[in-house]
Amino acid sequence: MGTTLGEIAELINAELVGDSACVVEEIAALEGATSNQISFLSSDKFLSQLQSTEAAAVILHQDRRDQFDGNRLLMDDPYLGYAKVASILNPYIFKEQGRSPSATIHETASIAEGGWIGPQCVVMEQVEVGESVFVGAGSVIEEGCTIGRGSRLMANVSLMAGTVVGEDCIIHPGAVLGSDGFGFANEDGRWVKIPQLGRVIVGDGVEIGANSTIDRGALEDTVIESGVKIDNLVHIAHNVRVGENSAMAAMVGIAGSTVIGAGCTFGGQAGVVGHLEIVDGTHCTARTLITKSINTPGLYSSATPADPNRKWRRNVVQFRKLDESIRELRGLAPRLSDMEEKIELMEKGKEK
Incomplete structure (x- = not known):
């Protein structure tokens, strides 16, 4: 089953030039698109493919309205249009609902209707799982955790005790939320462990990549605010707060008690030492090391690019x-x- 261009145009707030009744079933790259697919052009390096594409329609910038004769959806950000159309044509659908026979669920756990608890999952006491939540195979949800409506935990996700996950979140395989933070005191050369008593609190619409780890707070909570996007292999230490709609690429490391503002971005392997404050709208390129608080928004870099x-x-x-x-x-x-x-x-x- 497909979707008409008229419906898509309305959903993504684009101007349609062409046949509103035309039905598309998939989205594809310009070069390989066929007559039942929609494509997009967001970079000049693919401009040569525009005239030869066989796509049923193309998402274009307003300035390119006259550069293509076929059906076209015009908007200021074609790449954003691609993202939205891909979601429209590929909605997440539960293949199963209910509970796998091999899942272990404590009698005090509260699990709402419309979701799925997969094979070999463990759900411990006093857990609350909202409506239409997917919990993938082998995941562990420890005591006192809460998962909001529509969230998805893929295979082998671990939520340690007391972790709170908001609505419509996606947590990818192998992620661990709520493990102990790296807290130790030194006594005559020997390390004494400091109990980690806080939690991890995750807002709504957060996505956390595969094998990423977020430590629970030592005394206060570690907080990931709504809309944050975290790539694979990211580590966030105890007592960190990440502001709304910030994003981190793979292998970013944030040391303890750092406060990151809203709308910040961190390129791959960027690092932040502990107990700093980073203002809203700060952007760091790959491998940037931040050793002092940032009070002025803007673009920051410290890595040395490769040379012969x-x-x-x-x-x-x-x-x-x-x-x-x-x-x-x-x-x-x-x-x-x-x-x-x-x-x-x-x-x-x-x-x-």
Whole structure:
């Protein structure tokens, strides 16, 4: 079953030029699209494929309305249109509802209708699971956890005791929420564990990638606010707060008690040391290391891009000599100043 272009245009708030009754069933790239598929153009590097595509319709920027003769959906952000159409044509549908016979569910757990508890799942005491929640095979939900309506936990997700997950969240395989934070005190060279007494609180519409970990708070809660998107292999330490609609790419690490504002983004392998505050609207490129609080929004970078090995080796040598070179330059400055004065006096003498 497909969807008409008229319906899609209304759902994604696009201007339709063409046949509103045309039905599309799938979304595809321009080059390989067929007559029952819709495509999109969001980058100039694919512009050459626009005239040869066999797609039933193409999502385009308003400025390109005259560059394609077929059915077209016009909007300011075609990539956003692609995302929305892909969701429309590929809705998540429960294949099964109820409980697998191999799931272990405590008698005090409250599980609403319309969802699925998969094979080998363990649901412990005083757990509350909302309507239409999917819990994938092998997942463990410890005592006192709450999962909001419409959320999906894929295979082998672990929610440790007291974790709260909001509505319409997606947690990918292997993610662990609520494990102990890295808290220890040193006594004469030996480490004494500090009990981690807080929880993890996740807002609505959050997505957490595969094998990511979010530690419970030491005393207060670790909080992931609504709309946050977290990629695979991200680590968020205890007592961190991540503001609404922030996003983190793979292998980002956030140390304990850091407060991150709303609408921030972190490229892959970016890191933040503990006890910092990062203002709303801060954006960090890949491998950026933040060691001080950021009070001014904007784009921040610290990683060194790759160079040919020979050039990189020369740069490393120069970097090691940087302090020495600066000292030499500082020593030369007074001598250069004296030379300039002498030259100026000589020129004045010639004029006379």
